[in-house]
Amino acid sequence: MTNIDEIDDLEKLRKQISEITTQLISLVGERMSVSRKIATVKNERHLEVEDSEVEALLRRAVLKRCSETGVADAFGLRILNLLMAESIRLQRDEKPSNAPQQGVVLEHVESHMKLFAMAKQMEENGERVIHLEVGEPDFPPPRPVVAGISKALEAQHTHYTGSRGVLKLREALANKFNQKSIKPISELNVIATPGGRFALYLAMHATISQGGEVIIPEPAWPAFKQAAEEVGGRPVIVKTRIEDGWKLSPDAVEEKITDTTEMIVLNSPSNPTGKVLELEATKAILKLAADNDITVLSDGVYADYAYVPFKGVEEIVDSGYIAIQSFSKSYGMTGFRVGYAVADETVIAKMAKFQSLALTSIPEFIQYAAIDALNCHEDVARNVEQVKQRIDTSCAALENLPLTFSKPEGGMYVFPRIDLKNVDSGEFAKRLLAQKKVAIAPGHGFGDYPDYLRICLCQSEDTLLEAIGKIGELLR
Numbered sequence: 001m002t003n004i005d006e007i008d009d010l011e012k013l014r015k016q017i018s019e020i021t022t023q024l025i026s027l028v029g030e031r032m033s034v035s036r037k038i039a040t041v042k043n044e045r046h047l048e049v050e051d052s053e054v055e056a057l058l059r060r061a062v063l064k065r066c067s068e069t070g071v072a073d074a075f076g077l078r079i080l081n082l083l084m085a086e087s088i089r090l091q092r093d094e095k096p097s098n099a100p101q102q103g104v105v106l107e108h109v110e111s112h113m114k115l116f117a118m119a120k121q122m123e124e125n126g127e128r129v130i131h132l133e134v135g136e137p138d139f140p141p142p143r144p145v146v147a148g149i150s151k152a153l154e155a156q157h158t159h160y161t162g163s164r165g166v167l168k169l170r171e172a173l174a175n176k177f178n179q180k181s182i183k184p185i186s187e188l189n190v191i192a193t194p195g196g197r198f199a200l201y202l203a204m205h206a207t208i209s210q211g212g213e214v215i216i217p218e219p220a221w222p223a224f225k226q227a228a229e230e231v232g233g234r235p236v237i238v239k240t241r242i243e244d245g246w247k248l249s250p251d252a253v254e255e256k257i258t259d260t261t262e263m264i265v266l267n268s269p270s271n272p273t274g275k276v277l278e279l280e281a282t283k284a285i286l287k288l289a290a291d292n293d294i295t296v297l298s299d300g301v302y303a304d305y306a307y308v309p310f311k312g313v314e315e316i317v318d319s320g321y322i323a324i325q326s327f328s329k330s331y332g333m334t335g336f337r338v339g340y341a342v343a344d345e346t347v348i349a350k351m352a353k354f355q356s357l358a359l360t361s362i363p364e365f366i367q368y369a370a371i372d373a374l375n376c377h378e379d380v381a382r383n384v385e386q387v388k389q390r391i392d393t394s395c396a397a398l399e400n401l402p403l404t405f406s407k408p409e410g411g412m413y414v415f416p417r418i419d420l421k422n423v424d425s426g427e428f429a430k431r432l433l434a435q436k437k438v439a440i441a442p443g444h445g446f447g448d449y450p451d452y453l454r455i456c457l458c459q460s461e462d463t464l465l466e467a468i469g470k471i472g473e474l475l476r
């Protein structure tokens, strides 16, 4: 064959591939218009947007076609995930704006951040508001940390640092982690981040591919789902129930695992339920993850606040996880914006690359303050004891209200269900703020829990009792 013939062949093939690609896009367009029609029917029949049985059937059909055509299963499923994510987005957009939506925080549903903004506005107008809507401890940072900041500034620790953080901090964090970790880790396994929140985002950014599935047990801190979606992943929810004491069943997790599952999120003790995952369940889920090559994201920012026996993932397995930690809750350092992640070196390297791109590093003097905090064991113990007492006092008072709740085994929140007919927690939270000047977080934000409230127990016992009294007045 001459060169000219080869060029003609290449041209033909390129034309062919262009046609196939544009045909695919036309088919996607057709799929979207069918999806809109489905949305209309679902709205008429008051059906939920997501339906796991229908998804399972589609998945099977795709796998069959994959084997017939030689397309790799994982690739076919990834395309399916992208298509389904787009359908879900379309169908949610088509939902009437007054219908509470499954598992999403939308503008019209009162999220805790919206309540927080409303409460702040009232305060600016001179009103006194009790804040139980955000997870912000009321205790101050330890004294050595406050003093350490001035010292760090005097010592001119005011520069850029390596994106992972200064060696001294990473070594100190590795030492802390090694007190529990069954496999010794080094500073290469650690990255200091601006809060646990950014550590979570970096972790997902580093490990989730487009359409990759992220299993999230709910109720859950909203950022898990939001970050997964933001990086192009597909959240897959495992719903837990108050009737089961918020237990997460490994079988329920296993049911959701597919060829494209890339991450399982564990948050123990949990925000918002206060549930501490049982050792056996943790082990079983870690085994499922290992057997299926899935990364476990272990958010342990409330690990110090465990009031029942608790083991972190690093005490059970020696790899396969990304552990997220924070200085915010244990040390009362929310505004310092400092947290960290521990993971395999390759994952940390990917996280560091993106952190370097996004923000260079966290401020150097904050990193020195964090090193000082690591020695403040008494402050942490006092904070934990205080929150525990507040939980005991608050739960005793909440018992007398028409609420059902599971007493928290850890963390700093209680997540009760309102036992009255037709009460939407978003509406209730708005009324509570307007009439009683108490801000709480509606259940919507944490998953499909429209009749639940999340109450943060980070105020003095007197203030908590005053607030619970006011909640009671409105529930009568």
Ligand code: PLP
Binding pocket: 135, 194, 195, 196, 197, 198, 221, 267, 270, 271, 299, 301, 325, 326, 327, 328, 334, 338, 339
């Ligand atoms: N993880 C959970 C479960 C949380 O509730 C929070 C904050 O509320 C964080 C992580 C992040 O905290 P920060 O970004 O302040 O470290």
